[in-house]
Amino acid sequence: MEKVRMRPSPIPAVTCYNFDAENTDEISFKRGSKVFVKNKNTGDKDYYLIEVDGKEGLAPVSFLQADGGEAPPTVKKDEISGTTKLGGGTFSDVFEVTWKKEKYAFKKYKEQLDFSKALQEAKLINSLDHKNIVKVYGICEKPVALLLELCEGKHLADLWKDDNDTFNPPLRIILIWARQIAEGLWYMHNRDLPICHADIKPQNCMLKEIPCTKHYSTEDSDKCSQCGNQRLSRLSIKLTDFGLSKVWENRASNTVAKKGYNYLLKTF
Template sequence: MATRGEIIDNKYEIFREIGRGGMSVVYLAMDKRLNKQWAVKEIRKLANDAKNTVVIQSLLAEANLMKRLDHPALPRIVDIIDNGKTIYVVMDYIEGESLDKILKVNGAQSQEVVIDWAKQLCAALLYLHSQNPPIIYRDMKPANIMLKPEGGLKLIDFGIAREYKIQNTSDTVNLGTKGYAAPEQFGKMGQTDARTDIYGLGVTLYHLVTGQDPCEPPYEILPIRQWNPALSSGLEAIIQKCTQINPDDRYQSCDELMYALEHYAKMDNVYRKAQKKKLASFVATASITVTSLVLGVLFNVMSVNENKKNYTKMISISTSTNYTEKVNVYCEAIKLYPYRTEAYIKLLDAYSDNGTFNEEQSKQIMSYYNDAFSVNNESEYDKTGLDVAKLNYELGITYFYLYDEEKSSMKARTLKAEPFFAHIVENAPNTYENKALANSYYSICEFYKEYVANNRNTKEPNKETYVNLLNSLKVCIDDIDQYDYPDILYIKLTVYEAITDLLHNQRRSLCVTGIEYKQLETFITEVYSRAEKIVVTQEKSNNKKSYILEHKKEYLDDIENVYLKEGQE
């Protein structure tokens, strides 16, 4: 086993063990050159051990399969190291909690949250199934799904995924987790295909929305409203169709399932009864137009289905696609469905992956956002929806950390970010996982807006204002560690510089309003400590770090002197 501090392949320093199972151990490690955290899976080779050989073959097959894939919901494999005695697979370190742990702690999840997760998982499966040949995941279950801090999902454990072979009539190995696995994974019903994953997703949604483990009594997938009558009959119908015994009776593709998920409310009994009533009235008064109406509806439905498929394909393009093409495709997707949020978030990801977010890019995305999500269009979207909250959070974070116009000042970035965090604070439901984080960022933005950028403001900040600011700044410097922008080290230094400058400028007000010297000194010292630990080689980053540390003694002395003068140290 690897030990703390051990260096693997002269690159990866082992921090601690974060998981183990079977014959493998997973560690958290730091890339010494990139200053980035990775997960490292270790398995030792054992001579004359048939089971060990099978596990190693499975691990290598999983790693080689994953190396070809590039999707935000799938972990990346970045390195495979074989030193003769041990194999190490280096992959993305995924922060967050698995959905099975969330179920154990919190029980059944809200219907709206589960629908959002279902769409994310469906998009990931669609990407896998669109490979040539298609890749069948075969092990969908809450334990294999990680919820990241920002709300996105990641599928993990591709140990039993396989490529679909057209000539095969059945799988050679029966694998999967009983309770979640489709019947064809254990019987003689033929080879697993895309419909197998649809079954597993259906069972997973059942578990998430009801809290009932399919591996426990009554060992069957009952209609979800038998557990909770308040749940949607539309969602119930979707889950029932996903989990049919015969694959031919399920949704035949993730495209079909995605369309159903996006229209689950229209499958509700109440909605259907209302529509039937309207239709009956219409037929009675305008029967002469029935033929043309039916044809029109038919063509419209065909067009809508085609648009849905195109949209899903657009937002599922490989992240290895060049930047310009990605931006163009995501913009076209936004034009196709301006009230859907996925393409906006993909566009923001493209900007951040490219390492820039300037005024031109800001104008590009905001032209679409303002057209769709203005006050005048509130009838077209749900401003309290989780998808809208997630979009506003991503916009706020992008402006807060990446906006690089107007000399990249913290003031400029916070003023740009403030409206998006404000929208979350005012409208997002309490079930939105990042609402508390958004509130902290909003507090920082509001402080800059009221007391830094507003020269005409005569209102003075009080102790409560500063306590809230310090708490929010602490959340900010902790939260930034999860981001992996191309120039994240420079961004961190920029934030540290802004914080130390702000607290230095506000030192007298902090003192006279009653903020204790020890509290302020401890926090600003921590910020300096974080800056000192960052290892950089680029001139721009070096200059930024030098500026921060050159002012350290001056700023700390100035703060101490103010408190001494006021007699409050």
């Protein structure tokens, strides 16, 4: 294979599977190894040139996971108070807590999750800096949990509960929400090492503010004058739950996705 040019700024990554090299230009590694992507343009879209322990070689793109590099600060359980459960899912429960006199979301993983998995997710979120992606402020080892930005309005799925049959927002508001989601995904997919969320759904699209779901026929301010909650068109949508996120290098799908993003981003 023709020699490739080194990247001036290697991209940190972590391996998510064991790999045994079969060719002389490949390199073996174990799951969880910290590596650096030296070059993406190797002549084969399925392989990157990486460095492991000072040695270089080709590795399958699908075996690499983006690494945020820096972990958020460590938080101890006794530093947190006022736990109020907000919701939960298959792998975790979420609580509203107080830490250093500020309100946060405390994502507590189920007991079977290894701390290294939570640390990987924390590093990934910590590497992302976008207005439509939830922020991470700390990580706790006992219990295994993440301290996240609090989204008081819960998630999009909560807007269509069984006891709220009258909720029917106009299409323009739904497009505003879709644009915010698209902008967050666009940011993730256009990094040097693209990240696929892999679990986009209404439950993982958080509402930063408490929404007004009753008086949205007219909107002339950020807050509803009757209930004091945030107008639907002024809500901030935040992507969350990156436990299944991984490197995404499907170029055909990427092209289709970009066309969809461009349509949404040009709508307003």
